[in-house]
Amino acid sequence: MKAKVVYFSRTGKNKRVAEAIAQALTDDGNTVELERIETTKPGATLVFGVAMSVLKIPAKLVDPPSVDDGDLLVLVSPVWASSMCPAIRAFLATLPDLQGRTVLNVVCGYNAHESVARSINHEIKRHNAGTIVMESIRLRDVETPENLADYAHRIAKKALG
Ligand SMILES: Cc1cc2nc3c(=O)[nH]c(=O)nc-3n(C[C@H](O)[C@H](O)[C@H](O)COP(=O)(O)O)c2cc1C
Numbered sequence: 001m002k003a004k005v006v007y008f009s010r011t012g013k014n015k016r017v018a019e020a021i022a023q024a025l026t027d028d029g030n031t032v033e034l035e036r037i038e039t040t041k042p043g044a045t046l047v048f049g050v051a052m053s054v055l056k057i058p059a060k061l062v063d064p065p066s067v068d069d070g071d072l073l074v075l076v077s078p079v080w081a082s083s084m085c086p087a088i089r090a091f092l093a094t095l096p097d098l099q100g101r102t103v104l105n106v107v108c109g110y111n112a113h114e115s116v117a118r119s120i121n122h123e124i125k126r127h128n129a130g131t132i133v134m135e136s137i138r139l140r141d142v143e144t145p146e147n148l149a150d151y152a153h154r155i156a157k158k159a160l161g
Pocket of ligand 1: 008009010011012013014015046049050077078079080081082083108109110111112113139
Protein backbone atom coordinates (compact mmCIF):
# COMPACT_ATOMS: atom_id res chain seq x y z
CA MET A 1 0.00 0.00 0.00
CA LYS A 2 1.13 3.55 -0.73
CA ALA A 3 0.69 6.08 2.06
CA LYS A 4 1.27 9.81 2.28
CA VAL A 5 1.83 11.37 5.70
CA VAL A 6 1.27 15.12 5.83
CA TYR A 7 1.83 17.21 8.96
CA PHE A 8 2.20 20.72 10.28
CA SER A 9 4.56 21.46 13.13
CA ARG A 10 6.15 24.62 14.49
CA THR A 11 8.31 23.22 17.27
CA GLY A 12 8.68 19.58 16.28
CA LYS A 13 6.13 17.65 18.34
CA ASN A 14 3.70 16.94 15.51
CA LYS A 15 6.69 16.21 13.28
CA ARG A 16 7.79 13.54 15.76
CA VAL A 17 4.31 11.99 15.77
CA ALA A 18 4.15 12.07 11.95
CA GLU A 19 7.58 10.46 11.68
CA ALA A 20 6.60 7.70 14.10
CA ILE A 21 3.44 6.92 12.11
CA ALA A 22 5.46 6.93 8.86
CA GLN A 23 7.93 4.53 10.46
CA ALA A 24 5.15 2.24 11.69
CA LEU A 25 3.60 2.13 8.22
CA THR A 26 7.01 1.41 6.69
CA ASP A 27 7.60 -1.37 9.22
CA ASP A 28 4.31 -2.90 8.06
CA GLY A 29 5.68 -3.06 4.50
CA ASN A 30 4.03 0.03 3.03
CA THR A 31 5.61 2.67 0.78
CA VAL A 32 5.48 5.95 2.68
CA GLU A 33 6.09 9.56 1.77
CA LEU A 34 6.29 12.19 4.52
CA GLU A 35 5.75 15.90 3.86
CA ARG A 36 5.48 19.01 6.01
CA ILE A 37 2.98 21.76 5.27
CA GLU A 38 4.93 25.02 4.90
CA THR A 39 3.39 28.44 5.45
CA THR A 40 4.61 31.66 3.83
CA LYS A 41 5.02 33.32 7.25
CA PRO A 42 6.57 30.75 9.60
CA GLY A 43 7.76 33.53 11.95
CA ALA A 44 4.31 35.13 12.40
CA THR A 45 3.45 35.79 16.04
CA LEU A 46 1.46 33.21 17.95
CA VAL A 47 -1.11 35.85 18.88
CA PHE A 48 -1.77 36.25 15.18
CA GLY A 49 -1.95 32.46 14.79
CA VAL A 50 -4.45 32.16 17.63
CA ALA A 51 -6.63 34.92 16.18
CA MET A 52 -6.59 33.30 12.75
CA SER A 53 -7.47 29.90 14.27
CA VAL A 54 -10.44 31.28 16.17
CA LEU A 55 -11.63 33.36 13.21
CA LYS A 56 -11.20 30.36 10.88
CA ILE A 57 -8.77 32.19 8.57
CA PRO A 58 -6.48 29.89 6.58
CA ALA A 59 -2.73 30.53 6.32
CA LYS A 60 -1.02 31.01 2.99
CA LEU A 61 0.96 27.94 2.00
CA VAL A 62 4.16 27.49 0.03
CA ASP A 63 3.53 24.65 -2.41
CA PRO A 64 0.92 22.53 -0.56
CA PRO A 65 1.77 18.81 -0.34
CA SER A 66 0.37 16.88 -3.26
CA VAL A 67 -1.96 14.02 -2.37
CA ASP A 68 -3.10 13.12 -5.85
CA ASP A 69 -2.44 9.42 -5.52
CA GLY A 70 -1.88 6.75 -2.87
CA ASP A 71 -4.16 4.47 -0.88
CA LEU A 72 -3.89 6.07 2.54
CA LEU A 73 -3.64 9.71 3.57
CA VAL A 74 -2.42 10.47 7.10
CA LEU A 75 -2.85 14.00 8.41
CA VAL A 76 -1.15 15.05 11.67
CA SER A 77 -2.43 18.38 12.99
CA PRO A 78 -1.79 20.51 16.07
CA VAL A 79 -4.69 22.06 17.97
CA TRP A 80 -4.47 25.83 18.28
CA ALA A 81 -6.88 27.69 20.57
CA SER A 82 -9.18 24.66 20.70
CA SER A 83 -9.48 24.99 16.91
CA MET A 84 -7.99 23.87 13.64
CA CYS A 85 -4.71 25.74 13.07
CA PRO A 86 -4.49 28.05 10.01
CA ALA A 87 -2.00 25.86 8.13
CA ILE A 88 -4.23 22.78 8.38
CA ARG A 89 -7.31 24.78 7.39
CA ALA A 90 -5.43 25.98 4.28
CA PHE A 91 -4.18 22.47 3.43
CA LEU A 92 -7.69 20.97 3.69
CA ALA A 93 -8.92 23.52 1.16
CA THR A 94 -6.34 22.23 -1.36
CA LEU A 95 -7.43 18.58 -1.13
CA PRO A 96 -8.42 16.95 -4.40
CA ASP A 97 -11.27 14.45 -4.73
CA LEU A 98 -10.00 11.65 -2.50
CA GLN A 99 -12.04 9.06 -4.44
CA GLY A 100 -12.88 6.97 -1.41
CA ARG A 101 -9.34 6.89 -0.02
CA THR A 102 -8.83 5.94 3.64
CA VAL A 103 -7.69 8.83 5.84
CA LEU A 104 -6.04 8.68 9.26
CA ASN A 105 -6.80 11.99 10.94
CA VAL A 106 -4.52 12.55 13.96
CA VAL A 107 -4.91 15.66 16.10
CA CYS A 108 -2.29 16.50 18.76
CA GLY A 109 -2.61 18.89 21.68
CA TYR A 110 -1.79 19.33 25.33
CA ASN A 111 -5.26 17.86 25.81
CA ALA A 112 -7.43 15.58 23.65
CA HIS A 113 -9.61 17.71 21.37
CA GLU A 114 -12.16 15.47 19.68
CA SER A 115 -14.14 18.44 18.44
CA VAL A 116 -11.14 19.62 16.39
CA ALA A 117 -10.66 16.13 14.97
CA ARG A 118 -14.37 16.06 14.07
CA SER A 119 -14.10 19.43 12.27
CA ILE A 120 -11.19 18.08 10.24
CA ASN A 121 -13.22 14.91 9.49
CA HIS A 122 -16.02 17.10 8.22
CA GLU A 123 -13.68 18.80 5.72
CA ILE A 124 -12.10 15.51 4.65
CA LYS A 125 -15.56 14.01 4.00
CA ARG A 126 -16.41 16.94 1.74
CA HIS A 127 -13.48 15.82 -0.41
CA ASN A 128 -14.94 12.34 -0.81
CA ALA A 129 -12.81 10.35 1.63
CA GLY A 130 -13.68 6.72 2.32
CA THR A 131 -13.06 5.34 5.78
CA ILE A 132 -11.77 7.95 8.23
CA VAL A 133 -9.91 6.83 11.35
CA MET A 134 -9.83 9.67 13.86
CA GLU A 135 -7.35 9.96 16.73
CA SER A 136 -7.04 12.70 19.30
CA ILE A 137 -3.68 12.58 21.12
CA ARG A 138 -2.53 14.17 24.35
CA LEU A 139 1.13 14.89 23.67
CA ARG A 140 2.14 13.89 27.18
CA ASP A 141 0.86 10.34 26.47
CA VAL A 142 3.43 9.90 23.68
CA GLU A 143 6.39 11.63 25.29
CA THR A 144 8.72 8.64 25.48
CA PRO A 145 10.00 7.06 22.25
CA GLU A 146 8.56 3.70 23.39
CA ASN A 147 5.07 5.10 24.03
CA LEU A 148 5.12 6.94 20.73
CA ALA A 149 6.28 3.91 18.72
CA ASP A 150 3.62 1.68 20.38
CA TYR A 151 0.93 4.22 19.73
CA ALA A 152 2.02 4.78 16.12
CA HIS A 153 2.00 1.05 15.39
CA ARG A 154 -1.44 0.68 16.96
CA ILE A 155 -3.04 3.46 14.92
CA ALA A 156 -1.23 2.45 11.74
CA LYS A 157 -2.81 -1.03 12.10
CA LYS A 158 -6.21 0.56 12.70
CA ALA A 159 -5.88 2.66 9.53
CA LEU A 160 -4.68 -0.30 7.46
CA GLY A 161 -7.80 -2.19 8.54
C1 LIG B 1 -0.86 29.08 19.31
C2 LIG B 1 -1.05 27.76 20.00
C3 LIG B 1 -2.28 27.46 20.57
C4 LIG B 1 -2.49 26.21 21.17
N1 LIG B 1 -3.70 25.91 21.71
C5 LIG B 1 -3.92 24.68 22.25
C6 LIG B 1 -5.20 24.33 22.78
O1 LIG B 1 -6.15 25.09 22.76
N2 LIG B 1 -5.34 23.10 23.34
C7 LIG B 1 -4.32 22.20 23.39
O2 LIG B 1 -4.52 21.08 23.88
N3 LIG B 1 -3.10 22.51 22.88
C8 LIG B 1 -2.89 23.72 22.32
N4 LIG B 1 -1.66 24.05 21.80
C9 LIG B 1 -0.63 23.06 21.84
C10 LIG B 1 -0.43 22.50 20.48
O3 LIG B 1 -1.52 21.75 20.06
C11 LIG B 1 0.85 21.69 20.60
O4 LIG B 1 1.82 22.58 20.96
C12 LIG B 1 1.21 21.18 19.32
O5 LIG B 1 0.39 20.12 19.03
C13 LIG B 1 2.71 20.84 19.24
O6 LIG B 1 3.15 21.65 18.27
P1 LIG B 1 4.45 21.45 17.38
O7 LIG B 1 4.22 20.33 16.45
O8 LIG B 1 4.59 22.78 16.70
O9 LIG B 1 5.60 21.16 18.33
C14 LIG B 1 -1.42 25.28 21.23
C15 LIG B 1 -0.19 25.63 20.67
C16 LIG B 1 0.01 26.82 20.05
C17 LIG B 1 1.34 27.14 19.44
